[in-house]
Amino acid sequence: MNYEGVLTKMQTENGSPIQYYLLFKHDFINVNQLLDKKVSISFQRYQCLNCGLQKKVYRQGFCYDCFFEIPQAAAWIISPEKSKAHLGIEDRDLAYEEKVQLQPHVVYLANSSSVKVGVTRKTQIPTRWIDQGAHEAIEIVEVPNRYLAGITEIALKDFVSDKTNWRAMLKNDIKDEDLVAWRNKLKQYIPAEAAEYYLENNLETNLQFPVIKYPEKPKSLNLLKTPFYEGILKGIKGQYLIFEDDTVFNVRSNEGSVVSITVN
Structure with missing residues (x-):
């Protein structure tokens, strides 16, 4: 075929x-x-x-x-802490930016090559984890906009990676981690603006790849x-x-x- x-x-x-x-x-x-x-x-x-x-x-x-004109490729896509729609400030297209940025976002931990922190829209779970090749993941906070998720990710990057080693992920050279323990350990580093959105009772999600x-x-x-x-x-x-x-x-x-x- x-x-x-x-x-x-x-x-x-x-x-x-x-x-x-x-x-x-x-x-x-x-x-x-x-x-x-x-x-x-x-x-x-x-x-x-x-x-x-x-x-x-x-x-x-x-x-x-x-790439340098459309809102779908603006800097805040890769760097959510650069989001400004919550302030009513336009980057490339305010209507688009409000639609995407002003909705629930999740900061999560995922284990694809090692434990990493990431950001995604709530509607993209578990799709985002699947795309990253994570065999386990857990949410840390659920916030009402992309900016709060971005500054939370930035704060946590001082204590856990935000990158995936694609070779280790593909080789499946990964050890299981207790993501609940990781989440609890990182709670103290969540910025004050996002602290009230901490999720403390959820369990990790496990994923099976073909x-x-x-x-x-x-x-x-x-x-x-x-x-x-x-x-x-x-x-x-x-x-x-x-x-x-x-x-x-x-x-x-x-x-x-x-x-x-x-x-x-």
């Missing part, structure tokens, strides 16, 4: 195991059904996820012009250097496809690439 379209991050459905889907304009793939099958990926061209033009992708699936074989020495597939690749799919974790020869393909970092995918 052959599929062609613009890559966007895989959509997920939590379950045992998690179900993964690649969505194209006129078709979709349940990626779990490709496990143990030969899959080829052929790079065709770029297409900006915003303007739809065949322009080289700069970041986050957007061309250079769109992986038959983890890579021993993961090597990342670069579509510009290797525009055609073929291999046996052995797993899906985070936003990565894992192949039998230890090649791994990060779907999310290749958003905006038009590809042809063939399944044998």
Whole structure:
């Protein structure tokens, strides 16, 4: 079977195991059904996820012009502490910023390569944890806007990482952690503005990824250097496809690439 379209991050459905889907304009793939099958990926061209033009992708699936113009790529997306909609201050598009920033956000701990702190909208749980390849996670605070979540994350970054080691995550070289104990230990460092939103009775969430074989020495597939690749799919974790020869393909970092995918 052959599929062609613009890559966007895989959509997920939590379950045992998690179900993964690649969505194209006129078709979709349940990626779990490709496990143990030969899959080829052929790079065709770029297409900006915003303007739809065949322009080289700069970041986050957007061309250079769109990345520096649209609100979906503003600095507060990556750095939530830069959010200003709660003050009525516009960055690029106040209506969009109010819609996204002025809704419940969660600061969480996730164990993907080691314990890390992160921020997401409440509606993105557990999707955000799945995308990061976390096999366990727990909420610390639930606040009414993105700014409060951002300053809480900044405060906690002094005591726990905010990064994921993608190689360790993919190798599944991870030890179980008591995230309830971690949450309780970090409570004292929550900023005063967010202290009342601390969550003290919730339990950690455990996630199961569809992986038959983890890579021993993961090597990342670069579509510009290797525009055609073929291999046996052995797993899906985070936003990565894992192949039998230890090649791994990060779907999310290749958003905006038009590809042809063939399944044998």
